[in-house]
Amino acid sequence: MKTKFSSIEEILDQLPELPDQLAGIQETLIANLIMLSEIPAPTFEEAARIKLQLQRMVECGLHNVSTDEAGNGVGIIRGKNPKRNILLVAHADSVYSEKADHTLSVRADEIIGPGVSDNSLGMAVLATLPSMLETLGIEFDANLILLGSTKGLGRGNLDGLRFFMENNRLPFDAGICIEGAQLGRLSYTAQGMFRGLISCKLPEELAWQRVGENSAIIALNDVINRILEIPVPRRPKTSIVLGAIRGGKSYNIMATQSSLRFEVRSDSAEIVEEIQKRINDIIADIASVYNADIHFEIVSSREPGGIDIGHPLVKSCRSVMEKLGLEPNISPSMSEVSELIGRGLPAVTLGITEASNLHDLDETIRIKPIYTGLAQLIAMLFAIDGGFCNEPE
Amino acid sequence: MNLNDWIKNNTIHHSQFWDIKKLVEEKEKQGLKISLCLPTLNEEKTIGKEIVMFKSELMDRYPLIDEIAVIDSGSSDSTREIASTFGADVYLSADILPQYGEKKGKGENLWKAVYELTGDIIVYVDADIKNIHPRFAYGLVAPLIYRPEVHYVKAFYDRPLAFSQGVRPSGGGRVTEILTRPLFSLFFPDLTGLIQPLSGEYAVRREVLEAIPFPIGYGVETSHLIDVYKKWGMEAIAQVDLDQRVHRNQETRDLGKMAFGILRAFLFRAEKLGVIGKLPELNTLLRQFQAKDETFEQVCYEIVEEERPPMIELPEYRKKFGIK
Numbered sequence: 001m002k003t004k005f006s007s008i009e010e011i012l013d014q015l016p017e018l019p020d021q022l023a024g025i026q027e028t029l030i031a032n033l034i035m036l037s038e039i040p041a042p043t044f045e046e047a048a049r050i051k052l053q054l055q056r057m058v059e060c061g062l063h064n065v066s067t068d069e070a071g072n073g074v075g076i077i078r079g080k081n082p083k084r085n086i087l088l089v090a091h092a093d094s095v096y097s098e099k100a101d102h103t104l105s106v107r108a109d110e111i112i113g114p115g116v117s118d119n120s121l122g123m124a125v126l127a128t129l130p131s132m133l134e135t136l137g138i139e140f141d142a143n144l145i146l147l148g149s150t151k152g153l154g155r156g157n158l159d160g161l162r163f164f165m166e167n168n169r170l171p172f173d174a175g176i177c178i179e180g181a182q183l184g185r186l187s188y189t190a191q192g193m194f195r196g197l198i199s200c201k202l203p204e205e206l207a208w209q210r211v212g213e214n215s216a217i218i219a220l221n222d223v224i225n226r227i228l229e230i231p232v233p234r235r236p237k238t239s240i241v242l243g244a245i246r247g248g249k250s251y252n253i254m255a256t257q258s259s260l261r262f263e264v265r266s267d268s269a270e271i272v273e274e275i276q277k278r279i280n281d282i283i284a285d286i287a288s289v290y291n292a293d294i295h296f297e298i299v300s301s302r303e304p305g306g307i308d309i310g311h312p313l314v315k316s317c318r319s320v321m322e323k324l325g326l327e328p329n330i331s332p333s334m335s336e337v338s339e340l341i342g343r344g345l346p347a348v349t350l351g352i353t354e355a356s357n358l359h360d361l362d363e364t365i366r367i368k369p370i371y372t373g374l375a376q377l378i379a380m381l382f383a384i385d386g387g388f389c390n391e392p393e
Numbered sequence: 394m395n396l397n398d399w400i401k402n403n404t405i406h407h408s409q410f411w412d413i414k415k416l417v418e419e420k421e422k423q424g425l426k427i428s429l430c431l432p433t434l435n436e437e438k439t440i441g442k443e444i445v446m447f448k449s450e451l452m453d454r455y456p457l458i459d460e461i462a463v464i465d466s467g468s469s470d471s472t473r474e475i476a477s478t479f480g481a482d483v484y485l486s487a488d489i490l491p492q493y494g495e496k497k498g499k500g501e502n503l504w505k506a507v508y509e510l511t512g513d514i515i516v517y518v519d520a521d522i523k524n525i526h527p528r529f530a531y532g533l534v535a536p537l538i539y540r541p542e543v544h545y546v547k548a549f550y551d552r553p554l555a556f557s558q559g560v561r562p563s564g565g566g567r568v569t570e571i572l573t574r575p576l577f578s579l580f581f582p583d584l585t586g587l588i589q590p591l592s593g594e595y596a597v598r599r600e601v602l603e604a605i606p607f608p609i610g611y612g613v614e615t616s617h618l619i620d621v622y623k624k625w626g627m628e629a630i631a632q633v634d635l636d637q638r639v640h641r642n643q644e645t646r647d648l649g650k651m652a653f654g655i656l657r658a659f660l661f662r663a664e665k666l667g668v669i670g671k672l673p674e675l676n677t678l679l680r681q682f683q684a685k686d687e688t689f690e691q692v693c694y695e696i697v698e699e700e701r702p703p704m705i706e707l708p709e710y711r712k713k714f715g716i717k
Contacts, residue, residue, distance in 0.1 A: 027480065031449030034442060038524065059454070103523045103639065106441035108475045 003138050008316055008388045011379050012323045018375035019324075025132050029370070030106065032056060032127045037113060037120035040098035043156040046148075047071055049092050053127050053148045060130035062146075070163035073148035077130055077140070079385075084142035086384050087175040087345070088129070089161060089336050090122030091152035095359060112364045117355035121180030121365055123148055125352055125374065132374065140385045142173060149336060154195070157300035158339045165343055174313055174384045175347035176377065177336040180365060181355030183373050184326040188314050188348045189306025190338030191237075191265045192272040194298050198223060198260045198283065200247075201293040216258035217247045219290040224260065226282040230275060238266035240275070261299075265334070269304050302338045313346045313389040320379045324372050346389065350377060394627060396586050403543070403631040404588070407532030413455040416531060419538050426459045428512030429530055432502035434466040436520040437475055443518065443525045444479040450527040457531055462510055463520070464489070464502040472520075484509055490709060496699055499593075500613035504701040507602045508710050514538075515602060519593035523639040533596035536631045544601045544629040545621045547587060548594035550638040566591065567645075572652045573615060576659055580668050581619060583627050590618055591655075594635070601625070603705040603714075611651045612658020612698050619662050646681060650694055653679040657698040 001021065005011050041049035050073035057065045057075035065075040073092065094115035096102065104113035126146045133139070150160035179185065200216045200223070224242065232238050240262060247258025266272045280296060287294040307314060309330075321328045333349050340347035352373035354366045383389050394402070410416060420427065429447055433440060444461060451458045463476040463483045477483045487495040489505040503517055516533050529548070536543045569591050577584040584590065591614050605620040607613055621629055643651075657677075663669045679694045704710045711717070 027445050027449035027453055030445045034446060035526075104442065105438055106445060106475075106479075107437070108441065108471060108478045 001136055001138070003382075005382060005386050008319060008383055008386075011382045011386070011388075012319060015320065015323045015375060015379055018378060019371035021136060022132065022371045022374045022378075025128060025135055025374075026367075028131050029124055029128045030111065030367075033111065033116070033120055033124035034104050034106070036123045036127065037104050037116050038102045040096065040100070040102050041093050041115075042095070042097050043093040043151055043153045045098065046092040046150040046160075049123070050148050050150065053092070053123060056127040057130065057146065060134075062130055068164065068167070070160045071150040072160045072164050074164070075130075075146045077133065077144040077146065079140045079142045079144065081141045082143065083171070084385075085145050085170045085172050086140070086142045086381065087145045087147060087172045087340070087347075088126060088178060089147045089149055089175060089340075090126045090178045091119050091161075091336060092123055092148040092150055093153050093156060094118065094120070095153060100361065109368060110364050110366050112362050114361045114363055116363050117180030117353075117358060117365045118363070119178075119180055121352050121370075122178040125178050125377070132378075136378070138378070140381065142385050144381070145170065145172070152336060155299050158302075158336060161336050161339050165339065172345055174389055175337070175340040175345050176380060176384075177333075177340070177347065177349040178377065179335070179349055179351050181353060181358065182329065182351045183353050183369050183376075184321060184329045185351035186314070186317050186321065186328045186330050186348060187333035187335075187337050188309075188311070188317075188330075188341070189332045190302055190304055190334065190341055191267055191332045192269045192302060192304035193263060193265045193334050194272060194276060194301040195261070195263045196276075196279065197297045197299050198262075198279075199295045199297070200258045201295075202256045202290065214254075214290060215248075216255040216292070219286055219292050219294065220245065220247060220258040220260055222286050222289070223282060223294070226286065227262070227279060230278050233271065236267035236271060238264075238268070238271050238275075240264050267304055267332075272304075302334055303342050305338070305341050306332070307341060307346050311346060311389075312391060313348060313384070316383040316389050317348055317350070317380060320376055320383070323379075324376055326372070326376070346391075348380075350380065352377070396583055396627075399583070399627050400586050403586075403627070404634070405536060405631060406634045407528045407535075407636065410528075410532055410535035413451070413457060413527070413531055416535055416538060417455050417457050420457060420534075423538065425514060425538065426512045427457060427514045427516065427534055428506075428510035429458045429461045430503065430506040430510060430515055430517050431461070431463045431476075431481070431520045432466070432499050432506070432517065433463050433468060433472050433476070433520045434499075435468045435470045435472060437468070437470040437472045439523060439525070440472050440520050441475040441479050443520060443522065444476055444481045446525050446527060447518075447530055448480055451530055457534065458516075459512060460510060462506065464506050464509070466497060466499075466502060490707070492709075493701075493707075496609045496701075498609035498611075498613075500607045500609040501701065503613060504607035504609070504704065507599070507704045508707070508713065513599050514596055515599065516596035517594065524637065528635055529594055530596075532633045532635050533594060536633065537596055537598060540631070542628055543631045544598045544625055545617070545631075546596045547590070547618075547630065547632045548592045548635045548638075549587075549589035549632050550592070550636060551588065551634050568648050568652050568655065572655060573659075576656075580663055581622065584618055584622055586627070587618065587630070587632055589632075590614060601629075603710065604703050606703050607701040608654075608658045609699050609701060610658075610696065611654030615655050616658045616662050616700075619659075619666070623666060649681060650679055650696055653694075654696050654698050657696070658700075661698070661700075
């Protein structure tokens with residue numbers, strides 16, 4: 001296939017044939033997906049999955065295959081110009097503990113199993129990319145830096161990617177974060193965000209006479225009610241999501257412990273900060289009323305930011321998606337792309353296929369759209385490699 | 394070779410064969426062709442994954458396996474469609490050697506595979522394995538490639554999730570431990586060296602497969618072991634530890650049917666070899682009970698353990714493989 005282009009239009013012209021050409025890689029991709037996905041990789045315990053990713057890279061003859069102190073897995077597909085680099089990132093961790101049955105089920109048109117979309121498919125694409133490029137006879141000018149990043153989710157707080165970005169010395173033209181789903185996803189901005197954990201503890205000595213007055217659940221309930229009273233502006237777009245609550249032991253036992261996990265997002269860093277202060281005040285107030293030990297912990301946080309919708313990288317993504325018949329679904333992201341953007345690196349997150357039952361044990365991805373997702377990725381690599389995604393000097 | 398020596402020399406862990414590249418080089422040096430056979434009956438949940446895994450790792454990445462064939466007993470689900478989608482050669486058992494009729498049973502599919510497949514080695518892998526991995530095929534094929542005296546390699550699985558002491562009980566499933574092992578202990582003590590004689594995964598040289606008869610049902614594994622042992626000796630048999638295998642658990646009632654079939658096949662084999670005297674005519678009905686309110690009723694299953702002759706006796710086979 002043609003691998004040198006003088007304009008983005010030339011890349012787009014070649015796009016419709018790409019999904020069919022990529023179908024030949026099906027078995028390799030699915031086998032990588034199965035093997036990677038069936039290795040449990042809860043956040044902070046990604047080592048075994050990263051080891052397999054590196055093994056695959058070594059088998060493909062990649063250079064500089066290594067892990068770093070954060071446990072990230074990195075491999076380099078050498079380009080012709082050693083000074084140019086494009087970063088491809090897929091987070092290696094998943095939300096499932098190693099006790100969950102990680103077995104995948106492969107049907108004729110879909111694959112089912114925990115974490116198959118988020119983000120085993122992203123990892124499998126990284127592991128398969130060298131074979132894919134070899135099959136298609138593609139050699140880029142820039143080096144492709146393939147990074148399986150660790151400690152991305154929840155308390156991980158993108159620590160793996162942060163470590164890599166702080167400690168590597170490579171200059172990057174651009175970054176692409178690969179997620180299993182959804183195909184058509186285009187994220188190039190990050191909202192300001194923090195994730196909080198409020199833990200409430202009451203002394204064990206509780207009297208029946210005081211039922212209803214004193215319980216960790218009642219105290220937390222008051223906290224929640226007060227959080228819901230915080231005014232949330234529509235612009236800048238802001239939201240408070242109460243994600244999960246836990247508390248108590250059984251029907252007839254007074255609750256001495258409870259907890260709330262929640263997330264605050266906003267396009268404005270000031271509003272995020274203001275909400276955080278108000279939650280601190282609420283907690284101090286409720287703690288004194290209930291004589292409770294209420295602890296508020298910020299589990300992870302992000303600064304808002306992003307590249308402009310008119311940035312050539314974003315424009316190229318939209319053109320590629322439209323050529324492939326995809327409706328770009330533009331949404332801000334809290335994930336890896338926010339870390340790259342925050343460091344001034346033009347970056348986007350792309351989804352590879354259609355998925356459903358996300359974050360359930362029967363998370364499901366569709367096989368056929370994967371080839372459109374891969375065609376999109378390769379077209380974007382051509383676009384970045386060809387210099388069509390750079391901002392004018 | 395005494396039994397302890399056999400266990401020591403012929404029991405191997407699959408990790409010894411991790412270097413698949415080297416294995417492929419050795420296979421090519423010997424000019425061997427290897428076929429993978431997956432016998433199926435309604436395995437739509439697991440078949441796709443098995444084929445993808447074997448094709449990608451042991452055909453595309455390392456050309457160890459030359460053909461992957463699904464021999465199906467007439468699945469009513471989408472087993473054949475899925476298998477074909479992922480690139481396996483799919484055969485309906487009834488369409489192979491149709492002049493010999495169609496019999497129902499896994500052994501029938503294994504026997505027909507000997508005719509249909511062209512490999513010098515055939516590796517059989519059950520299609521219901523949830524945690525499929527390339528080791529299920531290369532681990533079994535490797536001893537045949539590296540050791541010319543080995544003709545028949547059987548899988549066993551031994552990887553306890555947790556065990557506190559150095560010694561732990563190890564062995565086969567329920568039918569193995571309460572039927573097959575006691576029978577082997579009584580009549581063929583050497584065969585007790587096999588840790589899981591009934592496992593459905595094994596790799597065998599063609600010259601062995603074509604020379605032995607195939608019971609069509611549950612007795613095929615037991616019968617094969619006895620035949621290989623009698624004809625080629627224990628030296629020809631090896632067993633490979635493939636770690637853990639996750640598959641469907643069977644109801645005790647179904648295991649009863651399995652035990653009945655194995656027992657029939659075993660008795661016929663023992664009679665034929667003169668190990669026991671002449672048998673009376675054996676009943677083909679297995680009788681089990683079920684309770685309905687206060688009444689108990691018998692449920693009867695007819696289990697006929699028929700046998701297919703050694704493939705080499707078929708003129709069609711001799712013609713196809715150029716045997717005079």
